[in-house]
Amino acid sequence: MEVKTAKKEKIIKQAPITVSGAEAVIKCLLEEGIDTIYGYPGGAIMPVYDELYKYQDKIHHVLTRHEQGATHAAQGYARVTGKVGVCIATSGPGATNLVTGIADAQIDSTPMVCITGQVGSHLLGSDAFQETDIIGISTPVTKWNYQVTKAEEIPEVLAKAFYIARSGRPGPVLIDITKDAQFASMEFTYKKCTGIRSYKPFPKVDLFEVERAADLINSAKKPMIVFGQGVILGGAETLLQQVVEKAGIPAAWTILGLSAMATDHPLNVGMVGMHGNYGPNVLTNDSDVLIAIGMRFDDRVTGNLEHYAKQAKVIHFEIDPAEIDKNVKTEVAVLGDVKETLQLLLGYLKPNNHDTWHQKFKDLYKIEYDKIIKNELSPKQGKLGMAEVIDEINTTSKGEAIIVSDVGQHQMVACRYAKFNQSRSNVTSGGLGTMGFALPAAIGAKMGMPNRQVVAIIGDGGFQMTIQELGTIFQTKVPVKIVVLNNGFLGMVRQWQQMFFDKRYASTELINPDFVAIAKGYYIKAKQVTERSQLQEAIKEMMDSPEAYFLEVKVEQEENVFPMIPTGASVSDIRLE
């Protein structure tokens, strides 16, 4: 018997081969199915880059122009594919430049593995050249991090890194590898990680809670669903739609939930939160059962918590136990992957419709349409507005494009107006609000989904935070479409200054360069639009371009985004002007 087992193992087990720690890193990436990575070389990571040179036919390394660009590109790649995004940087400033992207991935639950070089282990703690304590620095913003000082640790640690990054509620993992560990040789074998005893990524589903949730939903008169990115991360888009349709419940989304359900679905009632739609915000405080699915009640969603859905019984479908009752007290908490829990819920739901209740959403939409949307989509005069541009993109994309937005007014407008038929199509920095996110994220998104149209919508402020990634676009020839909505201001901050600081525009006006000339300097096709009459044709030309294309649209300088829930106000006190 024993002999038999031993024989079996011998067949399954790969024969170990002797490689350097650096080569082991590459082999681990290949074992995890990684074919595209983003990064920037430097002293302490050079052994890994030397191996990348040898493996360039197997792994496409994209040289970004800044390490922050590498993280956002990896994020963009991860967000559209669902795979783990990978980026590599050297020690010291290379590593610290990753921090913004890591923090962004942490708060937006994006699976990412960052590999950083570190000074030799004998130099650790000596303030050596380009030494920084990246483990200490990244601890609060990573799901897990680990410093490797011995080559033989690499396979097990990287296997764990990928498992942790993608399982449960995904997040970023940073692995710091000392230079001597990259040089040292080791016996390489790889075993994928399937479990860690102290880590429970998928909480056990309590059927009783699912039944309690179903009972509440079945007897609700005014139920409302608010779904978030959890639906996308769990791959539960179809189930969500089935739940919505079977129980006839109006469904609203958080900014990261956008595209999990088709935007033109009759029961899709729009976005909740600070610049969300009028109906779902107001009616949050009228609903009797509020069903939160894979979302975390961010303050930008809830407004003043003292006046948030107090009349409603709240049901929370959530994978992360730490999110339960964190911000909003729940009546029923259904822990687990929504793919599992929504499937179970579906079995208990009674077919229903809530037409009278749904009509309320439609009535409020009508108010919002008359007061805001109509004017924004078809203004008769004045300068171009941001919404018109998004709408024109919709016309060409027919809801099939991936829209990558940056942060600020244009982001809110893009998310309010963009049409989506497919999931994983809205890529934006939600939780962290990272300006400069969109340009590099669009690069990653296009590389992850090369057959889909990828359009980056960026403000003139955020564009200049990572503008150097135009170089990456030029070098890799990645055909992304870039739209800069140029209003000459840090628009969102300016809007707040106008509304809450008596129009004292402190440091929000931007004197901008010739963006078209800059894009052309990178040999990217570029055009500027200033007039409404040019817009349609320019968008079409951009969308039809087989190559990368840069379009600058000069828009109204002092446009404000409405509706708006002012800070500290209740969701139902959302302002239309």
Place this chain on the structure above:
Amino acid sequence: MEKKNYTVSIYTENNIGLLSRIAAIFLKRHFNIESITASKSEVNEVMRFIIVVEITEEQVKKIIGQIEKQIEVIRAYYHTDEELIFQETALYKVNSAEFVEDLTIQDFIKETNARIVTVTPKFFVIEKTGKRHEIDNLYEKLKPYGLMQFVRSGKIAVSKNEMPISSILEEFNAININS
């Protein structure tokens, strides 16, 4: 909600960096840690942190959630003093001359059930294990005699109720063997 002393017990894997990861969670919410101890636990290769913090019950629940989310944390619990058996230990270093000259010090030691750990010609070291107020009480008594050094440990505690770490780990092993 009322602020109270809560004792947080955290069972973890024995890994470098976990202390700062746990401390960062308290830092993020701007909570001051009253005391912290780390040691091995009743389970092989499992560490136990005991952190005392003065916050509300709602806050401690949220902290526990954030702590348990950390990959290498096996389980975290919180208890009030009533739910625990707990002790602190203190060392008092006093001048030998004072000690020999004034016999009241010796009375203090007897009264408080303290113990003499070391005697040298220059100094004595007294040890006292007990509740915080007992340690403070002896401190106040010795202070007039010129304490050369004083140190008190963090709180160590065991709960009256069970904290079934072994069975949690066994459960994991069972799942992993089956799959």
